[in-house]
Amino acid sequence: MLDVHRLTISLILGIVEGLTEFLPISSTGHMMLVESIAHYMDDSEKTFAVIIQLGAILSITIMFWNRLYSMGIICIKKIFVKQHYDKNHLCIRHILLGTFPGVILGLIFYEEIRLIFGLTYIMYGLIIGGIFLLIGELCLLKGPRVSDIDNITYVQSFLIGCFQCLAFWPGFSRAGATIGGGLLVGLNRRISSEFSFFLAIPIIFGSVVLTLYHCGSSISAMDALLLVGGSIVAFVIALLTVKCFLKIVQNISLVPFAIYRFLLAGGIYWGLIT
Template structure:
């Protein structure tokens, strides 16, 4: 029964934090430390529940996702895979390519040296500072909806996503802040972040799962399924609520939360 409680807690943490600018990876590492749930099986479990969160956003944005993949419209100027004047597959590719490339090149280094409580706390603080900087230095809004995002903006947002390879920095935080710095509004930056998260996280999670599937066993099926379902449900609710909240309070309160979390964890856990 205890392991199912851990599964539910981690599923809630993943669902709540995956698409919020607070770092799901960082939260899973920190809560894993508190729950005593660490090691290879814990890492594999985190990959599985991430897929639950991905599924939630994929379903929420299914019309947009299927629109991007509508091969029947081909290369026509209006609609289709590479249509101009609207979000298309080129935007997605150039936004995910930089971080995917760096992730592949640095995968071993990241997994070996950066997945620890102390590095997460550093990521939480620096990521929070980046978010506040973006709020202060955001440029004139030229993209107030997804179809107004340019290729240049998509690429620059993709470059900012590289920062999220550091656990604790937050992929969502990096991309939303990057969007503000290149001329998107908060809602557009968040929605673009959600959409590029689908291929990005499927690729990253799939790669990690191929390397760690041997840690799965038949006895763990129920444990993993519970975490997956909880993550899916909570992520669905979190995404819907976050868009409304972000437009009201912006990024700074999330940055302050990150600072408080890092300080509390350092003072009560690491310092002790």
């Protein structure tokens, strides 16, 4: 029999995931916050919070399909046809370099990372991540920035990947770490955001696969149905959110997002911790 309460929670988490996954405000922190308020936070729900990200990732894949397809063709030609291509072109190698640090750290510390989920951790992650965004904004004042995603260097890709590792701390935000990291290494807001979206595909997909490997056997048929429903909601909301966000960051700084993080951290402290 369908559990209406669990269905409601899954749809709410889908909305929260879609709204927050690609914004620098921490999707995991928001989902853990919702689950805590709803008194619905055991190991199976933590697993749900990870797997439901597939819906959001699908939205990015569809939105940037032409670019992803182009990157794939370049890679195939390079390997099998030995065809040279313009080095000033974003390719899969950039994504791999940006993904590598997170994959290694995630595999080594998988169990330890799962143990640090909690409101106190999220609160500190929100604060530190907010400060990180402000530092990134200050770097924008230093001069010319990379304004074309095809001009990102391999070194910049790797450094952004290193910054992405900060997101293993709940509340810090993967998007916040990569977008802020992009600003620190010389990208403008829009290019930092777009590259952050590309990095999200392998790192989150890998996280989902790893979670399924460890916990997939505990997912029932009803759980799977709820996951599909939540993922569909996350897909639709994320599609709309990303389109709006890319327009916003061209004209507005990340300061409002940092302020929101500080306010949310304060709300968590006074409303749920003390």
